[in-house]
Amino acid sequence: MSKIPTLADRLNKARTPSTPEVSDRAKRGLVAYIGAQPDTARATKDLADGTAATGIGRVALSGLSPQGLACADGCAFCCILSGADGGTITEAEAVALHSALAPLAGQPDGRAWHPKACPSLDPETRSCRAYEARPMICRAYVSTDVEACKSVSEGQAVPGPGTLGPYHTYLAAIGLSRAALKGVKRVSTYALAQVAAAAVDGVSLDEALVHARHKPTELDAELKRSKRDISRV
Ligand code: SF4
Ligand code: SF4
Structure with missing residues (x-):
């Protein structure tokens, strides 16, 4: 009888299109994470x-203290999204975001301030109305220069704003989770x-998840963009 690989074995064999350093960091984190879970079912769910x-x-983000950031409450050029997608998030983040925003249905939202x-976003205060539930991409995106963020929001490619390293580790962790659970459970973004x-x-949440679910290729594309960003640093 063939040996059924454990989750840790699956993770250790998993590959994702990130840099070796980031992929190794994400893999170590995931193996430690699942080792701390009470059972395989819980670990599988949390990976999925x-x-x-x-x-x-x-x-990883909580261990950083970047200096000289211009970020402040009400400063929201980074919340003007460049495309219809707005960024890659996990299912757990999608569920949390929907839950935080659903009670605000029908109220004026960020699009009343800026169409994109x-x-x-709160259109008056320009604060995030889902702050505690904001996804990793929002938590990791920072800048030392508000004017640069304004330029980026107007479609100009200027240096300055960008995502901190833990965002890339997170993305690699999603890719590794998907590879490790192949044939077991779907991992969507x-x-x-x-x-x-x-x-x-x-x-409703169920409908939102159906319509907002990415094609599997989107995560690969985001991982490749992430790898390019890391290489430029
Ligand atoms: S990333 Fe830019 S726009 Fe967003 S809070 Fe920081 S300085 Fe303001
Ligand atoms: S979830 Fe909040 S922080 Fe993230 S883009 Fe939207 S308004 Fe900005």
């Missing part, structure tokens, strides 16, 4: 819905802007 990847990313703004828009438009 991105709870594990998000946890690793948040812990994230629907999570979602479009931030579509989940937020669905929630404030009163669309």
Whole structure:
């Protein structure tokens, strides 16, 4: 009888299109994460819905103290989204974001301030109305220069704003989770802007997840963009 590989074996064999350093960091984090779970069912669920990847990313972010950032409450050029997608998020993040925004359905949202703004934004205060539930991409995106963020929001490619390293570790962790659970459980990613828009438009969570679910190739594309970004640093 063939040996059924354990989750840790599966993770150790998993590959994802990131740099070796980032991939190794994500793999170590995931193996430690699942080792701390009470059982295989819980560990599998947390890998599948991105709870594990998000946890690793948040812990890594909490250990950083970047200096000289211009970021402040009400400064929201980074919440003007460049495309309809708005960024890659996990299922756990999509569920949390929808839950935070659903009670606000029907109220004016970020799009009343700027047509491309994230629907999570308060159009008056320009604060995130889902701050505690904001996804990893929002937590990791920072800048030392507000004017540079304004230029980026107007479609100019200027240096300055960008994502901190833990975002790349998080992305690699999602890719590794997907590879490790291949044939066991689906690991999906979602479009931030579509989940937020669905929630404030009163669309149910189930429907929101169906419409905002990425094609599997989107994560690969985001991982390749992440690898290019890391290489430029
Ligand atoms: S990333 Fe830029 S726009 Fe966003 S809070 Fe920081 S300085 Fe402001
Ligand atoms: S979820 Fe919040 S922090 Fe993230 S883009 Fe939307 S408004 Fe900005």
